[in-house]
Amino acid sequence: MPIERFRGRLFLAGATDDEVYDSAGMARNIARSRSAAGLETELLVFEDAGHGIVGDGWSPGSSYAKGSPQKTAAAQRALWPATLDFFNRAFGQD
16 A cells, blocks of 8 residues: 555554554554655554554453553553544644
């Protein structure tokens, strides 16, 4: 996918122990490609977290084997506020 065609600001998140796909690697590749094209990209990579990084921090478990439940819960607690912060900055809201 030629992600460089999207000229807007982009926010990406991934986890290093994602058991479904290499979300951290893919997010890093997208960020690297966009950086080379001079495009603004924000990247969060959660070390040792699993696939389920979306949530409220109360459901870190997974039916999959990888990813620390504690790290996944921490990622869940961090990701939503970071997403809201990105939207506030990107769209000029206070």
